[in-house]
Amino acid sequence: MIVVACIKQVPDTTQVKTDPVTGTLIREGVPFIVNPFDSPALEEALKLKDEYGFRVVVISMGPPNTEVTLKKALALGADDAVLLSDRAFGGADTLATSKVLAEAISKIAEEDEVAVVLCGRQSIDGDTAQVGPGIATRLGFTPLTLVDQIQELDLAAKKVRVRRKLEGRHEIVETPLPTLITVVREINQPRYPTVPMRLISSDAEVRLWDNSTIGLPAELIGLAGSATQVRKIFSPExxxxxxxxxxxxxxxxxxxxxxxxxxxxxxxxx
Amino acid sequence: MSANTLIFIVVFVISIAFFGWSCYNRFRLVALGKPDDRLKEIAKRVWSVIYYPLAQRCTISHGYRFGINHAILFWAFVLLLIANTEFLLHGLAPDYIGLSKLPAGAYHALAWIFDIASIIALLAVCSAVIRRLVFPPSYIDAKSGDAFVILGLISALMLAFFGMHGAEIAMGTEKAVSYMPISAFAGTVFFSGMSAGALETAVNVFWWIHAIVLLAFLNYLPYSKHMHILTSIPNCFFRSLETVNTQPRETFAKGNVYGTERIDQFTWKDLFDSYSCTECGRCVDNCPAASTGKALDPKKLIHNIKVNMLQNGPGLVRNGEPTHPLIGIDNDKDGSVSEEAIWDCTTCGACMEVCPVFIEHVPKVVDMRRNLVEMKAKFPHELLNFFENMEGRSNPWGIAPEKRTAWMEEAGAKPFEAGVTEYLFFVGCSGALDPRGRHVTLATAKVLNAAGISWGVLGKEELCCGDSMRRLGNEYIFDSMAQENVNLFKEKGVKKIIVQCPHCYNTLKNDYRQYGGDFEVIHHAEFINSLIEKKKLKFNGSGDFGKVVFHDSCYLGRYNSIYEEPRKVIAAVTNKAPAEMERNHEKAFCCGGGGGRMWMEESAGDRIYIVRTEQALKEKPDTICTCCPFCMTMFEDGLKDKESEDSVRVLDLAEIVAEALE
Known part of the structure; x- marks a missing residue:
């Protein structure tokens, strides 16, 4: 059985400046980091691997340099990494992105059953928190958002019980598998890679998939497949x-x- | 040949064989360690042996006045070594070897020397016993059975000596009687009036007691902490020639193991160290962690490494796997070092500074940290963020690198340019990014400008030196940081570097040598002192610092022997030598921030920084002067805890100078 962890490479927002004239982000020269909300998602996947022996596949959609981020995930203990990279995916909003990721997860599911998909609650650049639930919808998985504790995973009965962290209260939810879980940062403390794992992962292969691999129609992906378009970014006065x-x-x-x-x-x- | 001689030959041969076998078993475990070249600079090593053990500078140092007792015992012991060798040889071949066969002058002189040395040794043993029983210092395990066994054996040896010679004198067979006042006294008091037969028996009995005790003593050594008698002089010869060794580099390749989690991953010298410890406890007395109630006890650390080696050694020699883990969770278990203790160390080097036999504690701690971090990714959780920040943004706080330039405009700082600027001012993370540290940077810049120095900075290109990463055992990241920095300096054509942080100083100066970084690195304390000596700075004499107390930071003082320069600067500015805390210079007490402890919680025991602040406040200062951003933070926090932040200022040396400039 497989746990998929979705991660995103984002610009280091502590180092991002906005162009005072256009109001857009200046991304040049800004280093990329793993979206801080995604590290706990990957950690939770690795914990499920430690406890139940899942195979952990980490996937990301992004430019080719995302490979570095995926290799870091391999250094932490992920078994496999898939990079979805294609110019045709560019300009995607959350709808088009979730379609590509959902299709990729379906493809991974051809290898073995996918029981759980884990995502961070949101990314620090887009901040929409829509991609996770979007993937769940497209895959027909039960979405469990804002989870701060996976309390019980019963593989025989194929169900999971989690705790969701809501404003001022917690909610305990039980749902059948497969499920998509978005996690909050409080769920765990991400691990640190050992040196042997870093060295092994530096040579490990990241699977590169483009649209020909997953075969989505051009009108469903990238800018064309996006239901929303960014007209202007500005700092409110x-x-x-x-x-x-x-x-x-x-x-x-x-x-x-x-x-x-x-x-x-x-x-x-x- | 008499029956007596024959029996002694048998006893002697068995004893020596057993002693040899014991030593072989002990020392072959040392051979399990990794290689480490300790033969470079032979002249210095020979001098170390003469100065420290032979001249006993090792024990009479650092204010340990009772060390004189050890010195006396040691010198007496050396003399009696000759006496006892003669005794054994005489026992083996009584007809051929003996003091009395020497020319009368030499015989009489030696008889006198041995007689006096024996009573001195006996008195030294007595004072050691009295000290242990009546006024034991806190740092020794006063009631240690091992200690009393050895003291008992030495006294028995001396008493048998006097018994034997006293009886001989009473018998009239000792020709050097007038040169052996103590033995003669014993002869008069205990043996006068005894029959010739009884005296002969007495001589015989004391001779045998002396022989048996001597051989027992020899055979007891390898099984006790007094192995030290055999190993400490070689340990001084093989010492690290730095106060605290610069940690060796690691080679990163698949299949390699990093750091130490089993004793055969230590170097042979690390293992030899553990045989040299006689548990005097000076390390404990000076350790900031041990003296504030932490799990770390440097003496126990060395002891546990020895016990672990003895537990695992025989198995390892047979190519087996170790059965007893070296790094354990439980600190009380004999033979293992707890993770907590490993993380408690501030790497201040106080233990190594005061160790009379040059045991190297800090490298062992760092080696075990390397294993925890690099092989197991196991470390106190608060370090995770720190490690990520260092790796991702090359500073402890994860602040954007471009913020490093925020102070530059105010100081009129320019980028370093080879051929145009003479010195690179390596500001350091604290100096560039910490709001308090920036004041120090501005002060240093002001001083440099006042002296007309040509200097420039790297601005946002400057990277962290990586000191804490190396001390915390994250060698993999340190390795790349060091390479990046050395390459950057070379690319920019940097030759001379001024730093204002002792941690940058030590790393750039000592650690980077391993990376081909051969730069002239100058700490601002040294640099400002040289500017004053060259009369390039003028003071207005109005600086209002009141009573200034100076704190030696470990990485400037113990690590790099810079003690006097900052004091001279203070004296030049304030026209008065700074006040000293009780613990100063080589014995200065750490602020608690070294070894990466700056970035960790301190939950067990008392806070080190508060203890040091209290030590400073005892001198009733108006100003505490430091030369290190970590010490600065620690004192400022300490003063807040002691509610003295309004009455006492903490100033960096550069700030004192800048404030007093004309």
């Missing part, structure tokens, strides 16, 4: 409030300014 000091370079001084301002407005008292 601040209409009220006040920026005090220079928090980044003078934190002590700025904290004092803030305390004074709050005291003045009677928000706090000493």
């Amino acid at each position: 601040r209409t009220e409030g006040e920026i005090l000091g220079d928090g980044e370079n003078k934190p002590d001084e700025t904290a004092r300014l803030l305390i004074d301002a709050l005291l003045e407005k009677d928000v706090i008292s000493i």
Whole structure:
């Protein structure tokens, strides 16, 4: 049985700046990292492997340099990595992306039964949280979002019980397999690769799939298959409030300014 | 040949054979260790043997005044070694070998020397016993059975010596009687008036007691901590010539094993170290972790490595697998080192500095960390983020590299350009990214500018030196960081580097040598001192620092022997030598931030930084001066905990200088 972990390579948002004129992200020279929400998804897949002996397949849709990110996943213990890379996939929104990923997972399922698909709750660049549930819908898997605990996985009865982390409360849900789970970061502490695993994975092969491998019609993928289009990105203008000091370079001084301002407005008292 | 001689020959041969067999069994385990070349710079090594063990600078040092007792015992022991060799040879061939066969002058002189040395040894043993029973220091295991066995054996040897010679003198057979005052005294007090037959029996009995005790002593050594008598002098010869060894590089290739999780992955010297420890406890007395109630106890660490070697050694010699794990969870189990203890070490090197026999604790800790990190990815969870940040963004906090330039405009800093700028100012992560550290950077820049120094920086291209990664055992990432940095420096044509962090300093200067990095690395304390000596800085004398107490950071002091330069700078600026804490110079107490501990939680025992802050506050300073960003953070936090942050300032040396500039 297979657990699929979907991961995404994203620009390191701590190093991204927006173009003041166009309002778009300046991506040049910005290093890529694994989407921080996806690392726990991969970790959870690896934990299922440790406990139940699943085969872990990690997949990602992205440009060819995503291979580095996938190799890192192999270093952590994933058994197989699939990179979905094709110019035709470019410009995809969450709908087109989920179609490609769902099709790839169906193809993986030809090798062995896929019991669980794991995704991060959302990506830090797109921030939509739609791709996971989108894949579930396309595959007909039960979506379980915002999971912070997989409580029980019963392979004989083919069911899983998880805890979802909702605002101010938890929800315990049980559902039959197969299922797609999106995880929150609190679910686990991702592992760190050992050196032998890093060295092995540096030579390991990442399977490269393009659209000819999964064979989706051109109108369903990429920009053409996208139901939404980005017209403009901009930072909303601040209409009220006040920026005090220079928090980044003078934190002590700025904290004092803030305390004074709050005291003045009677928000706090000493 | 008399029956007596014949029996002694048999006893002697059996004893020596057993001793030889014991030594063979002990030392063949040392051969399990990995190779390590300890023969370079022979002259220095010979001098080490003369200066430390022979002249006993090893025991009379670092304020351990009672060490004089060991020195006396040692010198007496060396003299008595000659006496006892003569004793054994005489026992084997009484008709041919004997002191009395020497010319009278030599015979009398030696008789006097041995007589006096014996009473001195006896008195030294007595004072050792009294110390252990009456006023034992906290760091020794005062009631150790092993210690009393050895002290008992030595006293028995001395008493038998006096018994034997006393009886001989009473019998009138000892010709050197007037040169053996103590034996003569024993003869008068205990043996006068005894019949000739009784005296002969007494001589015989004491002779045999002396012989048996001597051979028992010899055979006891390999099975006790007193193996030290055999190994400590060679251990001083094979010592690391650095206070704390620069950790060797690892080769990364498939199938390799990294770090140490079984004793045969240590070097032979590591294993030899464990036989040299006589458990004096000075390491414990000076260890910041041990003295604040952590799991790490450097003495126990070495002891446990020895026990583990004895447990696993025979099996390993037979090409077997080890049966007793070296790294265990449980700290109390004899023969294993707990993970907690391994992570407790600040790598401050205080243990190595005070160890009289040059045992190397820190490299062993780092070796075990390497195994945990590189082979098992097992480390305290708070390090995960740190490791990712270092790997991904080359700084501890994961801040975007371009933020490294934020201070540059204010300081008028320019990029380094080979041929145009003389010095590269390697700012360091703290100096570039930490808000407090940036003040230090601005101060250093101001001082450099005031002295008209041509300097430039790497700006956002600067990378972390990787110090903490190496000390934490993440050698794989350190290896690539070191290569990147050395290549970057070479590419930029860098020759001279000024740093303001002792950790950058040590890494660039010592670790990078292994990567072909042969740069002139200068810590700002050294550099500013040289600027003052060259009269390139002028002070207005108005700097208001009050009483300044100076804290030696481990990586500047113990690691690189820079003690006086910062003190001279303070003296030049304030016209007064800085105040000293009780623990200063070589014995300075770590702030708690070294060895990657800066990035870890400190949950067990007392906080090291608070203890050090209390030590500083005892001197009632107005200013605590440091030369290290980690120490700076630790003291500032400590002062907050002690609610003294408003009355005491923590300043970097550069800040003191910058503030006092004309």
